[in-house]
Amino acid sequence: MQSAQQASVPQSDADRLRARAVWLYYAEGCTQSEIAGQLGINRVMVVRLLADARRRNEVRITIAAPLGDLAGMERALETRYGIGRVILAPFADPAGDPTKVIAAAAGNFISSGMKSGMTVGVGWGRTLYNALPFITGATLQDFRVVSLLGGIAAARRFNPAEFAWQFAELFQGEGFLIPAPAVVDSPETKHALLERCGLAAIFEMAGQLDMALVSCGGISQITTSYRTGHITESDRRSLVETGAVGDVLYNFIDAQGRPVEHEVNARAISVQLDQLRRTPERVLISGGREKHVALRAAILTLSPTVLISDEQSAKALLAEG
Structure with a gap:
């Protein structure tokens, strides 16, 4: 259904407006607020x-870098951790940030995996947000998106409500948000x-998901904007002292994937993690040097059916005893 603003623009002008917005966003790197x-x-x-x-396939983002043969590591991870399918993005720099390459791989998986009639639960974070441009949208019938975590007051790009809303828009689905703070x-x-x-x-809907798309966070330091205002430095130190190595949807876990006894949880x-584990398709999308320990813990607690990560994170996971 078009908004009043859209309805008032003739089709040729609407096409021109859409093309200008696309150019400013992808070619010139403008923010959405700047474009507006x-x-x-x-x-x-x-x-x-x-x-x-994106639904009209007017935007296509490709990765031109040569692909390494990652099949052996994918199979090894599937066997070691009991994962149904592992998708690894090539990434050669052990000290670099693989967010974009993981996001590209996730976008390709998501584009082909969404179907009419599905209810999809979504988490948040930089990797999920960066996957949006790589997702080819479609008009799906009876498609629902459920945010699995509350929001934040000082909203930036990684607000869970923002990601869930834009994800629902890509597939013309209904979005169900949690109108409360994350903590x-x-x-x-x-x-x-x-x-x-x-x-x-809303949490009852989360118990009837067909698929969940989630990431994990490390806790060695607070560097990501979504934590600001919720997890204080005192909280972080206290969580580390109780054995926490990271979180999945603000469920803080130890190195074995067990929830820690802490009031933040x-x-x-x-x-909750036990409810998430009952989702038929559990897709864990994460990676990066600061998340290696947390990623392993998230795998142990979620038993994901699909893992989407990067080459360097895979090497770290396989190096574990």
Whole structure:
């Protein structure tokens, strides 16, 4: 359904507007807010123009770098960790950031994996957000997207609501968001929100997913913007002292993938790990040097059916005893 702004633009002008938005975003590297200012439209319309362009296959992003033979490592990881399918992106720099190459591999997998009638739960983070440009959208029927974690007040690009909304837009689906912070001040507040503010219904939907797309986070240092304001440095040190090596949807876990006994876990507004493990298709999308320990722990706790990572992270996982 078109917005009032879209409906008022003739088709030829709409095509031109979409093309300009695409050029500014992909060729000139403008942010969505900058594009909105230049074109005299709101940011919501920019998101829709970009999503529409991807659905029409007007935007295609390719990776020109030569692909190494990663099949052996993929099979080795599948065997060692009992994963149904491993997809590795080539990445030669052990000290570099593989976010973009993992995102590209994830975008290709997601593009071919979404079908009408599906209910898909989504997490958040840099890798998932960076996968959006690599996803070829489509118009799907009866398609639902459920955010698996609360939001943040100081919203940046990695706000879970932002990713879930844009993901739903790509497939013309319905989006179901959690209208609460990712971490609240007490377990009592969490209980009240779940029982009296309608959040329980969304978590019930999360128990009926066909697929979950999630990432994991390390805890060696707080560098990612989505943690700001929720996990303090004091919290981080305390979590490390209890044995936490990272988190999946703010469920903090130790090196063996076991939830740690810490009050932050009791304050997180997110789907619990035991519920997530019951999802038929569990896709873990993550990698990077600072996440190697957390990634292994996430694999142990989630038993993912699909792992999408990078070459260097695979080497680290296989080097584990």
